[in-house]
């Protein structure tokens with residue numbers, strides 16, 4: 001129950017329910033799309049005694065070591081970049097900066113669960129755009145809704161990606177609406193919308209180091225957009241908290257970004273393990289949506305999503321199950337190492353009576 005100090009405007013606030021994070025180990029964790037690989041070896045080296053000594057100092061409020069590197073990596077000038085405490089924080093700042101006075105914001109019925117949470121926190125109303133029958137994003141419906149759009153690309157939990165020509169079509173049809181493209185899963189196969197930024201000033205791309213760069217625990221996300229959009233985000237950030245990216249996080253993000261080879265190898269391994277997992281799940285009779293992410297969304301005619309989730313949990317394997325219309329029969333499985341995937345496949349086969 002709330003205190004009597006909590007205002008009525010939060011009556012309908014529905015906080016995000018995060019995936020289970022068991023702290024006692026023993027689980028094969030395929031439920032929150034983390035990387036199965038540790039951060040780059042360069043990250044270990046970066047955490048020197050000198051860096052610890054420096055913790056007495058405030059971090060750079062502008063992440064001035066990181067942004068020049070990101071600028072080179074992404075091929076955009078620094079004034080088009082904004083770093084934050086994970087992309088979740090950046091998305092919250094985006095809602096605060098741009099959507100509070102909007103009548104509504106559009107996003108799909110099945111997408112990242114934080115969008116409805118930010119909506120309930122900041123503006124109350126959304127146009128919930130049903131995904132098409134094949135679970136792809138309905139661009140025409142989003143155009144018809146004529147509001148700002150938040151779209152995860154690839155989408156979560158489906159893994160389905162939209163070609164950037166479709167993002168361009170959306171941005172061109174709604175030139176006075178902001179189109180936020182959440183690319184949390186960049187690196188695993190989908191095209192980035194960053195090349196559209198030079199010709200479309202109403203697109204803002206958000207990426208993260210949590211997934212493909214194995215830094216979920218460090219919390220580092222960034223936005224890429226027009227210098228004006230970035231200036232607006234900074235105005236909101238500096239009205240809230242100047243030091244959102246701490247010293248150690250900036251340091252490890254720099255190290256991770258410098259080790260491009262490690263990143264590319266890990267992304268390639270995940271794509272390979274994904275193809276392997278999809279093939280094996282299909283052999284077990286599953287329908288698997290086409291994924292460009294580090295997870296797959298799958299359903300079996302032989303077992304309900306809930307039974308599969310609970311059955312795997314009993315075997316110490318965590319996957320994500322959403323008790324929601326349209327997707328109740330699916331589970332979302334993070335792609336891990338080949339060994340982890342083999343454990344998942346073996347227990348799954350046993351649960352549906354197809355084990356050896």
Ligand SMILES: *Cc1c(COP(=O)(O)O)cnc(C)c1O
Nearest residue numbers: 086087088112152184208210221
């Ligand atoms: C994981 C995820 C995020 C959150 O990323 P952080 O940078 O760890 O906050 C944002 N959007 C989507 C779609 C995600 O799946």
